[in-house]
Amino acid sequence: MKELLSGNEAIARGADEYGVRLASAYPGTPSTEILEYIGKRYPKIKAGWAPNEKVALEVAAGAAYGGSRSIAVMKHVGLNVAADPFMTLSYTGVNGGLVIVVCDDPEMHSSQNEQDTRNYAKFGKVPCLDPSDSQEAKDMMGEALNISETFDTPVILRSCTRVSHSMSMVELKDRVEGPKELGLKKDPMKFVMLPAMARRRHPLVEQRLKDIAAFAETFPFNKVMMGDESLGIITGSVAYLYAREAMPNASFLKLGMVWPLPEQMIRDFASRVKRLVVIEELDPFIEEAVRLMGIQVEGKSLTGLCGELSPEKVEKALTGASTAKSIGGIDMELPLRPPNMCPGCPHRATFTALKKNKVYVAGDIGCYTLGALPPIGMLDNCLCMGAGIGIAAGLDRSLGDLAKGKAVAVIGDSTFFHSGMTPLLELAYNGGSTTVVIMDNRITAMTGAQNHPGTGYTLREDPTISADMEKLAEAFGFRRIRTVNPYHVKELQDVVKEELSADEPSLIIARAPCALLKTERILPDKPLRIDENVCIGCKACINTGCPALEFVKIEQPAEGDKRKGYSRINEALCVGCRTCFEVCKSDAVKEAS
Amino acid sequence: MSEDRVYNVLIVGVGGQGIILASDVLGKVAARHGYDVKKNEIHGMAQRGGSVSSHVRFGKTVSSPIIKMGEADVLLSFEQIETLRYFPFLSVDGNVIVNDQKILPPAVFTGKQEYPPDVLERIREKVPNAVVVDGIHVAENLGNPRVVNVIFLGILSKYLDIPASTYEEVLKESLKPKLVDINLKAFHEGRALAAS
Ligand SMILES: Cc1ncc(C[n+]2csc(CCOP(=O)(O)OP(=O)(O)O)c2C)c(N)n1
Numbered sequence: 001m002k003e004l005l006s007g008n009e010a011i012a013r014g015a016d017e018y019g020v021r022l023a024s025a026y027p028g029t030p031s032t033e034i035l036e037y038i039g040k041r042y043p044k045i046k047a048g049w050a051p052n053e054k055v056a057l058e059v060a061a062g063a064a065y066g067g068s069r070s071i072a073v074m075k076h077v078g079l080n081v082a083a084d085p086f087m088t089l090s091y092t093g094v095n096g097g098l099v100i101v102v103c104d105d106p107e108m109h110s111s112q113n114e115q116d117t118r119n120y121a122k123f124g125k126v127p128c129l130d131p132s133d134s135q136e137a138k139d140m141m142g143e144a145l146n147i148s149e150t151f152d153t154p155v156i157l158r159s160c161t162r163v164s165h166s167m168s169m170v171e172l173k174d175r176v177e178g179p180k181e182l183g184l185k186k187d188p189m190k191f192v193m194l195p196a197m198a199r200r201r202h203p204l205v206e207q208r209l210k211d212i213a214a215f216a217e218t219f220p221f222n223k224v225m226m227g228d229e230s231l232g233i234i235t236g237s238v239a240y241l242y243a244r245e246a247m248p249n250a251s252f253l254k255l256g257m258v259w260p261l262p263e264q265m266i267r268d269f270a271s272r273v274k275r276l277v278v279i280e281e282l283d284p285f286i287e288e289a290v291r292l293m294g295i296q297v298e299g300k301s302l303t304g305l306c307g308e309l310s311p312e313k314v315e316k317a318l319t320g321a322s323t324a325k326s327i328g329g330i331d332m333e334l335p336l337r338p339p340n341m342c343p344g345c346p347h348r349a350t351f352t353a354l355k356k357n358k359v360y361v362a363g364d365i366g367c368y369t370l371g372a373l374p375p376i377g378m379l380d381n382c383l384c385m386g387a388g389i390g391i392a393a394g395l396d397r398s399l400g401d402l403a404k405g406k407a408v409a410v411i412g413d414s415t416f417f418h419s420g421m422t423p424l425l426e427l428a429y430n431g432g433s434t435t436v437v438i439m440d441n442r443i444t445a446m447t448g449a450q451n452h453p454g455t456g457y458t459l460r461e462d463p464t465i466s467a468d469m470e471k472l473a474e475a476f477g478f479r480r481i482r483t484v485n486p487y488h489v490k491e492l493q494d495v496v497k498e499e500l501s502a503d504e505p506s507l508i509i510a511r512a513p514c515a516l517l518k519t520e521r522i523l524p525d526k527p528l529r530i531d532e533n534v535c536i537g538c539k540a541c542i543n544t545g546c547p548a549l550e551f552v553k554i555e556q557p558a559e560g561d562k563r564k565g566y567s568r569i570n571e572a573l574c575v576g577c578r579t580c581f582e583v584c585k586s587d588a589v590k591e592a593s
Numbered sequence: 594m595s596e597d598r599v600y601n602v603l604i605v606g607v608g609g610q611g612i613i614l615a616s617d618v619l620g621k622v623a624a625r626h627g628y629d630v631k632k633n634e635i636h637g638m639a640q641r642g643g644s645v646s647s648h649v650r651f652g653k654t655v656s657s658p659i660i661k662m663g664e665a666d667v668l669l670s671f672e673q674i675e676t677l678r679y680f681p682f683l684s685v686d687g688n689v690i691v692n693d694q695k696i697l698p699p700a701v702f703t704g705k706q707e708y709p710p711d712v713l714e715r716i717r718e719k720v721p722n723a724v725v726v727d728g729i730h731v732a733e734n735l736g737n738p739r740v741v742n743v744i745f746l747g748i749l750s751k752y753l754d755i756p757a758s759t760y761e762e763v764l765k766e767s768l769k770p771k772l773v774d775i776n777l778k779a780f781h782e783g784r785a786l787a788a789s
Contacts, residue, residue, distance in 0.1 A: 004624045004632070109635055133631070133658070166633040166658035167620055238658065241631075245657035311661035326663025327683045330715050334674050335706045337607065337698040339643040375703050542703050547642055550697060551704035565704060 005170045007163040010134035011073075011101055012037035013170070014141030016045060019178040020071055021096075022063035023047040024056040026418065027447040028075030029110035030164040031103035035073055036450070039459040044175065048459050049450060052385075052418040053078035057085045057100065064098035064154075065191065069145050069178035073101040076117050077384065081419070083120070086154070090124045091201040092191050093152035093208075096180045097145030104160040106281040106308035112365065112384065114306065116282035117158050121259035125209050128156040128259040129221070130236040133168045140221065140256065147215075149180065151208050158258070160281065162238040162308065213260035221256020224269055231318070232273025234266065234286055234297075239309050243279045246315035261289050270295045277302065277318065281309050341370050343548040344515035344523050344575035346486045347439050350410070351378045352544050352579055353492035353510075354437070357500065359408050362395065364388035364420070366412035367445045367514075375543045379410070386411070386419025389436055393427055396434045405500040408435045414444035414452045417467065427505040428477040435499045436507050438469060439486075441514040449516065473507045480506035485522075487512060489582035515575060527574035527592045528581060530567050534588040537563035541580035541589070548573035549580060599652030600628075600753060601660040605679045606671030607696045608636060608643050611742030614767070615669075616647035618746060621763045623651035626755045633658040642699075644675060667752050669745055671728070672696050673712040680719070689716060689723040690748050692741065724748060726786055732779065740779035747783020757784065 005013065011034050015023060023045050025035040038047045046063075050056035053074040063070035072082070079086060079102050086100065102120075105111040121128035129144050131137040137159060144155040189197055216222060228249045235243050236255040244252070253269040255261070270276050270290070278287040278299035287299035302317040303309060312322045341348050347368040354361060355378050363369060363379035364387060372379035381391060392409035411420045416438050427434050444450040451457045456466035473481050480502055484492045492510060499506040513520040530541075532552075542551045553565040569580070571592065581589040602619065606612045613634060620632040628651035636645045648660045660682055668683045670676035671692045683689065693713070700706040709715075716723050726748065728741035735744075743764070750760055760780060765773050 002624075004620050004630055161635075162633060162658060165635070166631060168631045168655075168658065169624060169629060241657045242659075245661060248656075310659060311657045312663070315661070322661070322663065324661050324663030325685045326681050327685050327687065327719055329681045330677045330719070332677060332709060332715065334678055334709065335698040335700045337642070337644040337675075339608075340699055342642070374699075374705075539704070545699060545703065547699070547702065550702045553704065 001172050002169045003172055004167050005134045006033070006165060006167045007131070007134050007137045007159055008033040008165070009037055010138040010170050011141060011157070011159065012042065013172070014138035015071055016042040016175050017138070017173050018142040018145050019069050019176050020045055020145070021068035021178070022060060022070040023073065024050045024059040025073035026050050026053045026056050026078060027444055027450045028078050028103070029447055030105060030161040031073050031075045031078075031101065031159070032447045032450065034101060035459060049452060051453055053082040054085060057082040057089070060098055061085060061089055061094075064094040064096045066184065067096045067180040067182040069097045071099045071101055074103075075111065076102055076104045076115050077111065077113065078102070079117060079120055081385070086120070087124050088193055089154045090126050090205055091193055091198055094148055094154060095185070096178055097148035098154045099141065099144045099148060099157050100154055101157045101159065103164050104158060104282065106160055109161050112382070114282060116285060117156060118258050118285045119283060121156050125205050126154050126156060127151070127212050127257060128158055129256060130158050130258045131163060131256070132236070132238055132240045132254070133163065133166065134170045135168065136221065136256065137163060138170055143221065145178065147212070151212050153208055153212070158237070160237055166238070209260055213263065216257050216260055216262040217264055219257050219262070222262050222265060223254045223256070224265070225252045225254065226272065227251045229272060230274045232269055232276045233279050234269065234276070234290065235279040236286070237281065239279045239281050239314070242309050242311045242314045245311040247318060255286065258286065261286065263293060266290055266293065267295065270297070279303060279309070279314055338373055339370060340373070340545060340547055341367060342515050343546055343573045344577040346441055346510065346512035346515065346577075347371060348376070348544050348546060349486040349489050349577065349579045349582070350437065350439050350492065350510045351376050352583060353486065353489050353496055354378055354408065356493045357496050359496070359500070360403070360406055362388040362392035362407065362409040364409075364411040364415050365446070366415055366439075368410060368412055368439050373545075375545045385415050386423060389420055389423035389427065389434070392434045392436070393423070393430070393432055396432045404433060408437055408496065408500070410437045410439055412445075413438060413440040413442065413454050414450070416469065417453050421472065424473060424507070425476050432505060433503055434505050435496070436505070437496070438507065438509045440469065440509050440511040442511070442520055443514045443517055445514045445516070449514070469509055478505060478507050480504060481509070482507070483509045483511055485512055486510040487577055487579060487582070489579060515577065524576040526576045527571040528569055528576055528578065528589050529571070529592050530569050531588050531590055532566045532568065534586055535566040536586045536588070537566050538585055539567070540583045540585055541567050544579055544583060546580060597653055599650055599655055601665045602649045602667045602669065602749065602753075603660055603665040603679060603682050604647045604649065604669045605675045606645055606692070607675065608645050610645070610671040611739070612645050612647055612671060615742040615746050616649050618760070618763050618767055619649050619749070621767070622755055622759050623649070625759050625763060628652055629655045631655045631658040644678065646679060667749060669749050671741070671745065674709060676716055677712060687720075688752055689720045690745060691716060691723060691725045692728040692745060693725050694727075694729060724787065731782060731786070735775065735779055735782060737775050740776055743776045743779040744783040744786070747780040748787040750780070751784055751787035
């Protein structure tokens with residue numbers, strides 16, 4: 001039977017069909033849905049959100065050591081967090097198959113950088129499979145698990161936004177269990193990476209890479225498709241589909257395994273075509289390897305290093321023009337439509353209170369990063385998950401009086417449990433006067449509402465512990481810990497002011513559930529309204545950036561009316577969070593009648 | 594319509610308008626009809642408010658999951674300026690279906706920028722037979738403002754060669770039972786609007 005599945009659905013399905021017994025992940029676009037589908041559809045797989053990717057990989061590694069087929073799932077930058085176990089897992093090898101599913105994000109549709117996971121495969125000396133569509137994504141899960149067990153290595157299954165989020169037809173099969181015997185097996189020479197053991201493992205890793213390279217020559221997903229011999233294209237991932245669309249008659253070497261590369265296959269293909277071009281997104285990974293073989297090849301000089309490819313980009317790179325007859329653009333400046341915090345978002349209230357204190361904000365990653373955009377403009381840096389607290393500490397300690405009482409760190413709840421606990425400990429340990437605000441909206445919102453160790457529920461919505469931030473900070477040695485409802489903007493504003501003036505590290509927890517959450521709801525879901533005759537048109541409410549507010553221009557003012565306009569509430573959008581009420585200078589915001 | 598051709602439908606709008614459901618149904622309909630299907634959507638970072646686009650392609654065999662710029666046969670847009678944003682995807686021979694709705698972007702609702710006044714005129718300059726329908730109005734007359742997306746699916750279906758019964762089957766399977774009737778009504782209302 002065939003079904004239309006997204007790449008992420010197909011990867012989840014593949015995990016089930018090929019006998020995966022455990023899956024662990026931390027959310028991150030475009031990888032998030034994989035574990036969500038496993039949670040909902042495949043009860044035979046033990047699955048759960050890990051606090052971060054490093055832990056996810058370690059949990060999966062444990063399962064593989066015990067003989068289970070297992071997967072760890074993350075977005076590209078997640079592998080940075082998991083890089084430490086990843087690099088040495090390559091040495092210990094596995095037992096049951098272990099696949100690390102990593103999703104790249106060319107074009108940075110929802111990411112902070114455009115790193116290319118294939119480099120990690122080379123760095124860690126592990127194989128990397130690179131599917132183009134959903135069928136391949138599912139099939140390659142099976143191939144990856146087999147390779148992992150055959151060659152005793154973790155394997156990267158690399159996806160990207162356009163593979164993970166594209167749908168295509170997939171042939172379905174039934175689940176088959178993995179081949180390995182399960183159990184605790186002592187084998188210190190293989191699994192304990194003391195220097196003496198690691199020294200014996202390293203040559204095995206080098207030999208393994210050679211063996212897999214030989215295997216790659218006959219790997220069925222490395223395919224030559226000869227067409228017109230004047231142009232030969234080496235490609236993989238979704239770039240293969242773009243290239244096929246753009247140049248249907250060319251000859252192709254499609255690589256399903258992008259590390260290690262099948263050198264002989266590449267040499268043969270190169271010798272059969274007149275012009276050889278590598279079409280790949282992100283880094284010149286294949287191109288440089290081909291050039292190192294002494295083969296003349298083009299690639300990034302045509303397609304560029306930044307952003308994603310597309311059928312027309314590939315066509316233009318190869319032929320200089322597109323054959324498509326576009327109706328063309330319209331010569332008009334269109335207002336942009338950037339993502340925005342939702343109506344009723346508690347983060348908006350928190351930023352409003354911070355803005356009143358005119359502070360510098362060391363930021364972090366989550367929905368609250370959108371606080372950097374106008375009209376709020378209250379987030380001054382954002383590096384990677386968990387970085388904000390450390391950065392604020394560095395500013396505080398190095399600048400002394402220049403920063404004292406003027407800077408805070410903000411961090412979301414999921415980010416706090418991901419990588420904010422250790423920097424908080426650093427603050428308690430090394431002192432200073434940094435103020436940290438945890439914007440606790442009780443969920444991992446940015447990636448579409450996933451549970452985490454603070455929400456009280458698991459991946460499958462089973463009740464579990466809810467880690468206590470206040471007690472944690474207390475245990476770390478914090479003496480100043482305040483919990484505030486951010487919708488009480490004035491109160492939060494005062495609390496921030498007090499904590500900024502303290503001479504020791506302090507923690508403020510601004511706690512209110514995400515406005516999209518149906519559970520734990522504290523929002524009244526009753527719209528407010530603005531009395532347009534009382535509104536003085538000062539825009540204090542408008543400058544909170546709430547999409548439920550609109551500034552209505554007054555074209556012909558009545559006599560004596562000096563206003564340029566007034567604010568109006570869109571009742572269809574307003575959920576009654578009262579942030580506009582809190583900032584209104586003229587008592588114009590009223591309960592809806 | 595030849596056997597080998599690939600149909601390219603680009604559906605665009607703003608998060609929360611039901612675009613993903615509409616394109617999911619279309620994809621399943623094409624698959625049920627026996628076509629090879631590829632479909633891709635980009636839905637911005639946040640839950641709401643961002644620009645959303647969904648590419649649906651079907652035919653005997655389809656390679657790329659995204660439409661080549663300039664090869665969309667139909668551009669179905671749920672919001673006025675989003676139509677213009679994605680115009681370069683449309684083929685010179687393509688059709689445009691527009692929901693006559695304005696959703697104000699941040700720079701507009703905060704009073705920093707104007708919403709372009711003559712969007713529909715600009716669309717018609719390039720595509721004189723563009724179909725413009727006030728979907729919310731039609732939906733409210735049907736008794737449920739949330740079926741705008743399925744009304745437009747009905748209009749769109751008139752530009753494609755798959756029978757209405759296939760859409761009906763997929764709608765029945767994809768929706769909660771209590772929403773099936775109103776959505777089938779909305780679908781046929783859309784088809785009637787396209788015919789008139
Ligand atoms: C290492 C890494 N993993 C995952 C992500 C994707 N990601 C970005 S922010 C975020 C969590 C946001 O949750 P939270 O901190 O609770 O803030 P909220 O969005 O709820 O405001 C995730 C999972 C990332 N950017 N980097």
